[in-house]
Every structure is written in structure tokens, then in C-alpha cells.
Amino acid sequence: MSWLVPIPIVLPLLGAALSILVGRSRPAQRVVGIGVLAVLVVVSIVLLVQVDSHGTIVSDAGGWPGPLGITLVADRFAALLLLVAEVTLLVVLVYAIGEPGAERNHVGFQSAYLVLAAGVAASFLTGDLFNLFVSFEMMLTASYVLLTLGGRAEQVRSGMTYIVISLLASTLFVMALALLYSATGTVNMADLALRMGELPPGVRTAFAVLLLVVFGIKAAIFPLFFWLPDSYPTAPSPITAIFAGLLTKVGVYAIIRTQLLLFPPDSRPATLLLVLAAATMVIGVLGAIAQDDIRRILSFTIISQIGYMVMGLAFFTVAGIAAVVFSIVHHIVVKTSLFLVGGLVEHASGSNRLSRIGGMVRTAPLLAAMFLACALGLAGIPPFSGFISKLGLIEAGIADRQYAVIAVALAVSLLTLFSMMRIWMGAFWSPREDDAPPAPEPTAARSPILMLVPTAVLVACSLGIAVAAGPIYSLSERTAHDLVDRDAYVEAVLGR
Amino acid sequence: MTVMLAATAAALFGIGTYLLLQRKLSRIIIGLGLLTHGANILLITAGRRGDPPLIGEGRVEGFADPMPQALALTAIVITFGVTSLLLALAYRSWLLTNDDEVQDDLADRAVGDSDVVEEEVADQQQVIAREEAP
Numbered sequence: 001m002s003w004l005v006p007i008p009i010v011l012p013l014l015g016a017a018l019s020i021l022v023g024r025s026r027p028a029q030r031v032v033g034i035g036v037l038a039v040l041v042v043v044s045i046v047l048l049v050q051v052d053s054h055g056t057i058v059s060d061a062g063g064w065p066g067p068l069g070i071t072l073v074a075d076r077f078a079a080l081l082l083l084v085a086e087v088t089l090l091v092v093l094v095y096a097i098g099e100p101g102a103e104r105n106h107v108g109f110q111s112a113y114l115v116l117a118a119g120v121a122a123s124f125l126t127g128d129l130f131n132l133f134v135s136f137e138m139m140l141t142a143s144y145v146l147l148t149l150g151g152r153a154e155q156v157r158s159g160m161t162y163i164v165i166s167l168l169a170s171t172l173f174v175m176a177l178a179l180l181y182s183a184t185g186t187v188n189m190a191d192l193a194l195r196m197g198e199l200p201p202g203v204r205t206a207f208a209v210l211l212l213v214v215f216g217i218k219a220a221i222f223p224l225f226f227w228l229p230d231s232y233p234t235a236p237s238p239i240t241a242i243f244a245g246l247l248t249k250v251g252v253y254a255i256i257r258t259q260l261l262l263f264p265p266d267s268r269p270a271t272l273l274l275v276l277a278a279a280t281m282v283i284g285v286l287g288a289i290a291q292d293d294i295r296r297i298l299s300f301t302i303i304s305q306i307g308y309m310v311m312g313l314a315f316f317t318v319a320g321i322a323a324v325v326f327s328i329v330h331h332i333v334v335k336t337s338l339f340l341v342g343g344l345v346e347h348a349s350g351s352n353r354l355s356r357i358g359g360m361v362r363t364a365p366l367l368a369a370m371f372l373a374c375a376l377g378l379a380g381i382p383p384f385s386g387f388i389s390k391l392g393l394i395e396a397g398i399a400d401r402q403y404a405v406i407a408v409a410l411a412v413s414l415l416t417l418f419s420m421m422r423i424w425m426g427a428f429w430s431p432r433e434d435d436a437p438p439a440p441e442p443t444a445a446r447s448p449i450l451m452l453v454p455t456a457v458l459v460a461c462s463l464g465i466a467v468a469a470g471p472i473y474s475l476s477e478r479t480a481h482d483l484v485d486r487d488a489y490v491e492a493v494l495g496r
Numbered sequence: 497m498t499v500m501l502a503a504t505a506a507a508l509f510g511i512g513t514y515l516l517l518q519r520k521l522s523r524i525i526i527g528l529g530l531l532t533h534g535a536n537i538l539l540i541t542a543g544r545r546g547d548p549p550l551i552g553e554g555r556v557e558g559f560a561d562p563m564p565q566a567l568a569l570t571a572i573v574i575t576f577g578v579t580s581l582l583l584a585l586a587y588r589s590w591l592l593t594n595d596d597e598v599q600d601d602l603a604d605r606a607v608g609d610s611d612v613v614e615e616e617v618a619d620q621q622q623v624i625a626r627e628e629a630p
Contacts, residue, residue: 001621130567137574144581154590160598161520163582167528167575168516174535174571181564182542 005059008121016114029110037090044083051079056492067188073127076479091454096238098450116142130187162231169217190493204267219251222279233295237343274312279414281307288419294352315400322480323392330385337458354426361428368428375420385465390445508534532575539568597602
């Protein structure tokens with residue numbers, strides 16, 4: 001089945017090229033975009049089933065075996081996240097087509113979107129650290145284009161910040177690669193895992209921290225998060241949704257992959273990660289409480305949720321990592337749906353500022369119900385999926401006796417609920433205040449069906465995660481066992 | 497030779513960092529260019545020096561390590577692409593604001609400052625948003 005592994009990377013790139021060729025016809029572009037992503041959903045389902053039942057699949061690009069050639073590795077972690085990513089990408093593409101804005105006005109939207117899909121898939125599947133750099137760049141370059149589509153002053157300003165920060169992170173990544181190569185003579189991740197043991201402990205820790213900074217910028221962990229709430233809200237709502245759901249999580253994926261695979265247990269910066277996790281959770285949620293704009297509130301809560309994932313990783317136990325894997329799956333789906341609902345609110349009421357809208361529980365009851373389901377899920381109220389992820393994290397923390405960070409996590413959970421309820425009260429429950437400044441006229445009286453259906457599908461997915469929590473959680477546990485067992489990965493890739 | 501390369505990389509990092517901290521967009525972009533060149537030189541330094549690695553010319557043991565050069569080439573191409581995009585955006589920013597400075601984030605300032613600014617910002621954003629909508 002190893003021929004399946006490159007498909008999620010190659011197919012969207014071909015699709016992107018085809019999309020440019022048929023650029024004159026928007027319907028043809030849409031067929032290409034949706035067709036490619038639908039095929040990829042099927043491919044990633046097959047991959048996940050295969051990997052889960054038969055073990056890790058390795059594919060050597062060009063037939064050059066690792067560590068010489070570039071290896072693509074589909075293990076449980078990569079295949080699971082790939083599936084969630086492809087489903088989210090497909091749903092958001094349909095939403096973008098329904099939205100009057102980005103996709104309709106720009107010829108390049110579909111091809112940039114497919115390149116983004118290829119970059120995300122490549123980041124998950126690669127088994128080579130330099131190839132991870134290239135995949136990141138593929139994904140980021142597409143995201144630069146999508147973020148600044150339209151070229152409004154605000155977008156150009158925030159786009160510049162985003163690109164400069166990302167390019168700086170990439171430069172640090174190249175530096176880290178140069179130092180790693182001169183220290184070990186390889187950039188293949190499995191080979192690096194073998195040779196890392198030969199380095200002095202101080203050098204290993206330095207590499208661990210350097211890679212943490214590189215991916216920490218992309219994942220927006222404290223204190224490297226400032227670019228995120230600044231840049232994400234300015235893009236069109238489907239773009240913000242997909243960035244919020246996927247891009248930071250790819251950073252988290254890279255942190256987990258490199259920290260667990262490359263470094264032996266004694267050189268992992270566990271205490272540093274715990275402190276950063278606590279700070280990320282607190283700062284993110286406090287930022288969310290201070291905002292008035294729905295998209296900015298949601299952007300700050302992304303940061304706070306990233307803190308939970310880093311916390312679970314910092315325990316470095318199977319239970320902690322299983323909870324992180326589950327919460328990444330949960331968070332991609334829930335966060336994307338929240339942003340999609342936010343886009344619909346803006347569409348239906350004409351504004352996304354809480355001080356200007358209100359009473360939408362009467363005018364748009366369906367939106368209100370969808371928002372409430374996601375918001376409670378994000379805050380971790382039972383029976384939603386967020387509760388299961390938080391329960392797992394906290395159990396892992398108690399087993400590891402990290403009571404201080406657990407207390408912080410619980411407090412932040414309450415504050416998250418508070419910030420979500422501010423949106424709920426401001427936009428839906430309480431009537432619009434009479435002296436509130438007028439909101440602009442809504443662009444249309446009814447939400448377009450093509451925006452409503454994808455959002456409903458994704459919300460249903462997030463409820464589905466809660467219903468199917470048993471199987472998904474046991475898959476997460478198997479994934480965590482894989483991740484902790486470095487030797488198995490090395491053996492699968494190098495055959496020794 | 498390694499010391500020379502290290503010194504060059506260090507100098508590029510130093511100047512690049514200084515320029516990156518400026519408020520003019522053109523300086524930031526030049527600074528990023530220098531920083532990435534510094535990283536590429538570091539990458540080149542990572543490999544063994546020696547003869548050109550061509551099969552049939554010279555001894556295999558004397559070959560230079562071609563791997564870091566291939567990596568550096570890839571990195572150069574990527575940075576070239578991103579820098580071009582950045583330049584296009586900087587030009588766009590200059591067209592829109594008639595200035596080369598990095599603009600403040602209005603919403604950030606609004607949270608810190610008074611409500612007056614906030615309303616002003618909101619109006620501005622709504623006007624822009626409505627112009628954007630077809």
C-alpha cells in the first residue's frame with residue numbers, strides 16, 4: 001500500500017496546476033478543488049485503516065531508501081491527523097464557495113487552497129526534517145497568498161507581520177537544520193533519532209529547545225504568539241477558519257513529533273514546556289476576555305487551547321500524549337466550526353462586534369444552537385468532546401503529580417467558558433441595546449445554504465467525536481504508544 | 497576557512513537582526529534577506545570541503561559533501577519566492593498608505609486606548625468590509 005502515501009501530496013499539487021489552467025471557468029475550478037479533496041478524504045480513510053491494522057507504512061521517494069532518500073512515513077499519528085485535516089479542508093472549501101467574497105472574486109483562490117492542502121499533508125507525512133521545512137514553506141506560502149487575497153490595507157498590514165514572523169521562524173529552522181547536520185550528518189528523522197544518542201547531553205538539550213522555538217512560533221505558544229490574533233482575523237472567514245483549525249496544529253504536530261522521536265527522555269525540556277503551557281493557557285484566555293470582536297476572541301482562545309496540548313506533551317507519559325492526540329482531533333474540528341459559525345453571524349447581522357449585535361437567538365436560532373454546541377465543546381462541558389479531552393489531560397496530570405499546572409488548566413477552562421458565554425450573551429441571547437452604534441446592513445437576509453450546510457456538517461462531526469469518543473480515544477492511546485516507542489518508528493523507516 | 501564562514505554568517509546575522517528591528521518595511525525586507533543568507537552560509541559550513549563530487553573525477557574520499565549544498569539551494573529558492581511576495585506586499589502597502597512604515601494594529605490600539613478610537617476603528621473597518629463585499 002506504500003503507493004498511497006505520496007497521493008495526498010502529489011494529487012493536490014496537480015490539482016492546483018490544473019486549477020490555474022481552467023482559471024477562466026469558476027465551475028471547472030470548483031469541480032477540480034472539491035474532487036481532489038473528496039478523493040483525498042477517501043485515501044486518508046484507507047490509509048488510516050491500513051496503518052491501524054497493519055502498522056506504519058513507509059514510502060521512499062524515487063526508490064532511494066532512507067536515510068539517503070526522502071522518506072514519507074504514514075504512522076497512526078500522521079494518518080489520523082491527515083484524515084481530520086482533509087475532512088476539514090473539504091468542508092471549508094464548500095463553505096468558501098458558498099460565501100460571497102474570497103473564492104468568487106479571486107482566480108487564484110482554489111489553487112492556493114490546494115497547495116495549502118498539499119503542504120499540510122506533506123508536513124504530516126514526511127519522515128525527513130529538511131522535507132518538513134519544505135512542506136512548511138509550501139503550506140505557509142499558500143497561506144500568505146490566501147491571507148492577503150483582496151489586498152485591503154488591513155490585510156496587507158497584518159499579512160506583512162505574519163510573513164516576516166514566519167520567514168524568521170523558517171530562517172531559524174534552516175539554522176537548526178545546519179547545526180543538526182553538522183553534528184550528526186543526517187536530516188532523516190529516524191536516523192537522527194539513532195545518532196542523537198551520541199551527542200553530549202547539553203548539545204541535545206540545545207537542539208530540543210531550538211526546535212521548540214522554531215515550531216513554537218508556528219504553533220503560537222507563549223511568548224511567540226503575538227502574530228496570531230493580529231493576522232488571522234483579517235482574512236475572509238473561511239480562510240480564518242481553516243488557518244485556525246489546521247496551521248497552528250501542524251506546528252503542534254511538529255513539536256510532538258520532534259520532541260518525542262528525536263530526543264531521548266533525558267534531554268527533553270519537560271519543565272520548560274510545563275511553564276510555557278501554563279503561560280500560554282492563561283495569556284490566551286485573558287486576551288480573549290479583553291476583546292469585543294468575535295473573530296479576535298476566537299483567535300485568542302486558539303492560543304489558550306494550544307497551551308493545553310503543550311501541557312499534555314510536557315507530561316511525556318502515554319496517558320498525557322493520548323489525551324493530546326484526542327484534543328488535537330477535537331480542537332481542529334471544533335475551532336473550525338466556531339469560526340464558520342462566526343462567519344455566518346457576521347453574514348447574518350452585518351457585524352462581528354459584540355457591542356453592535358444581539359438578539360440573534362430569535363432571528364437565527366439554528367446558528368445559535370450550532371454556536372452553543374461548539375462553544376460548550378471548546379470550554380469542556382460534558383457531554384461534548386472537549387470534556388473528554390480535558391478529562392484525559394487532567395487525569396494524566398494527576399498521575400504525573402503536576403498539581404499546579406492542573407489547577408491552572410481548570411481555572412483557564414472556566415475562563416474559556418466565560419469568554420464563550422460573552423459571545424453567546426452578546427450576539428445571541430441578550431437583545432441588542434438601543435444605544436448601541438448601528439451595525440451595517442447585513443449582506444443578505446438569509447444565510448446561503450452552501451455556507452449553512454458545511455457548518456452544520458462540521459458541528460455534527462464535533463458531536464460525533466463525543467459520541468464515538470470510545471473508539472477514537474483508544475485509537476489515540478495506540479497512537480501515543482507508537483509515539484513513545486521510538487525504536488519501532490526507526491525500525492519501520494530504516495529496517496533495522 | 498570555517499572561521500571565515502562563521503564570521504561571515506555572524507556578521508550577516510548581526511546586521512540582519514539590526515535591520516529587522518527597524519520600522520521601515522524596506523529595511524525589514526533587506527534584513528530578512530541578510531538573515532536568510534547567514535542561515536544558508538551556516539548550512540554550507542555544515543558539510544565537508546573537498547573536490548567537486550563528480551563520479552569519475554578524483555577520489556571518493558576527497559569529495560565535498562554535496563548534501564548541504566543541495567539543501568542550501570532549496571532554501572535559497574524558497575526564500576527567493578517568499579521575499580518576492582514580501583516585496584510585492586510592501587509595494588502594495590506603499591501604494592495604500594503612501595508610507596514605508598509598518599502600520600500599527602488599529603484594533604490593538606483600540607483595546608488599549610479610549611472608546612473614541614474604538615468606534616472610529618470599527619467604522620473604518622465596516623466601511624472597508626462593505627466596499628469589499630460585491
